Amino acid sequence: MEKYKLAFYWASSCGGCEVAVLDIHENILKVIDIADIVFWPVAIDTKYKDVEAMKDNYIDVCFFNGAIRLSEQEHLAHLLRQKSKIMVAFGSCACYGSIPGLANFFYRHEIMNRAYLETPSTVNPQNILPQEVTKVKEGEITIPEFYDTVHTLGQTVEVDYFVPGCPPVPDQVMTLVEALDKKKLPPKGSVIAGDKTLCDTCERLREEKIVPEFKRIVEVIPDNEKCFLDQGIICCGPATRSGCGNRCINANQPCRGCFGPAPEIHDQGAKLLSAIASISAINEEERVEEFVNSIPDPAGYFYRFTLPYSMLKRKLIREEKK
Numbered sequence: 001m002e003k004y005k006l007a008f009y010w011a012s013s014c015g016g017c018e019v020a021v022l023d024i025h026e027n028i029l030k031v032i033d034i035a036d037i038v039f040w041p042v043a044i045d046t047k048y049k050d051v052e053a054m055k056d057n058y059i060d061v062c063f064f065n066g067a068i069r070l071s072e073q074e075h076l077a078h079l080l081r082q083k084s085k086i087m088v089a090f091g092s093c094a095c096y097g098s099i100p101g102l103a104n105f106f107y108r109h110e111i112m113n114r115a116y117l118e119t120p121s122t123v124n125p126q127n128i129l130p131q132e133v134t135k136v137k138e139g140e141i142t143i144p145e146f147y148d149t150v151h152t153l154g155q156t157v158e159v160d161y162f163v164p165g166c167p168p169v170p171d172q173v174m175t176l177v178e179a180l181d182k183k184k185l186p187p188k189g190s191v192i193a194g195d196k197t198l199c200d201t202c203e204r205l206r207e208e209k210i211v212p213e214f215k216r217i218v219e220v221i222p223d224n225e226k227c228f229l230d231q232g233i234i235c236c237g238p239a240t241r242s243g244c245g246n247r248c249i250n251a252n253q254p255c256r257g258c259f260g261p262a263p264e265i266h267d268q269g270a271k272l273l274s275a276i277a278s279i280s281a282i283n284e285e286e287r288v289e290e291f292v293n294s295i296p297d298p299a300g301y302f303y304r305f306t307l308p309y310s311m312l313k314r315k316l317i318r319e320e321k322k
């Protein structure tokens with residue numbers, strides 16, 4: 001049997017998704033049985049020019065993790081799409097923007113100023129900021145453009161499969177490996193995860209929820225059998241897709257929503273906001289602010305993994321002042 005040709009690439013990512021591929025432990029031998037890796041910058045010595053030299057559709061499956069923040073990442077997304085039969089958005093950064101996408105609450109100049117001028121550990125008396133082109137005596141040094149807005153992979157190129165999770169779990173990787181091995185791939189556009197909400201798969205005891213305020217998980221020792229929301233602890237289960245094996249819930253931690261929006265939900269944050277509002281015990285207008293203030297950083301909390309994918313997309317779309 002001719003082996004599959006696989007490619008892996010990381011764009012704006014933390015590297016966790018690269019490690020997640022190896023979480024399948026000895027099953028990696030099964031991958032090696034059926035596939036050769038032809039491009040994986042983090043693990044093998046392959047160059048962009050090697051990809052450029054490949055004929056179109058040479059790669060069978062490209063696992064692309066990370067969001068699109070830089071011009072280099074956008075270029076590689078297009079190049080790998082052109083060279084791959086199947087493009088997989090691997091991990092919630094590629095699927096929904098995830099943690100790098102939280103930068104969409106700020107503008108590029110705010111991020112640059114914070115990183116290179118304002119942080120207490122920075123010493124930069126000449127206020128030097130990164131430039132795309134720098135002239136040196138040997139010639140010009142160029143670096144990629146840092147875009148004002150983070151995008152998902154699906155907003156950049158056509159994606160065939162979505163594997164959410166921060167990072168995805170081994171079962172999802174093996175689902176894809178088995179499907180390739182048996183040549184039985186799911187329909188294009190499929191999300192390789194559960195088809196319910198996390199709450200639908202959660203066995204915690206639930207009562208009628210009426211919550212006067214929320215507490216942070218660090219302020220309480222939660223009951224490990226009761227629903228977190230019933231205990232006044234925000235849990236993203238009502239708006240989140242199942243399929244992780246309820247990892248956080250089983251560790252007595254509320255869900256943070258890393259599997260992204262549940263089926264039929266586009267905007268995970270809006271759904272969660274609606275779920276939280278529906279269990280509020282507050283009827284008096286003057287206490288609403290108090291209730292909202294008991295949720296630290298609500299925008300970051302509700303859109304932690306999905307801001308670029310959401311209806312909001314970013315804080316405000318406008319021309320950036322140079």
Ligand code: SF4
Pocket residue numbers: 012013014015016017018065066091092093094098099100165166167168
């Ligand atoms: S999805 Fe999570 S683990 Fe994967 S690259 Fe993004 S932040 Fe890291």
Ligand code: SF4
Pocket residue numbers: 198199200202203204206226227228229230235236237238249254255
């Ligand atoms: S809100 Fe969280 S703890 Fe409660 S049922 Fe849903 S997933 Fe379980």
Ligand code: SF4
Pocket residue numbers: 166198240241244245246247248249254255256257258259260
């Ligand atoms: S419980 Fe929620 S945050 Fe934890 S792994 Fe599952 S989807 Fe992600």
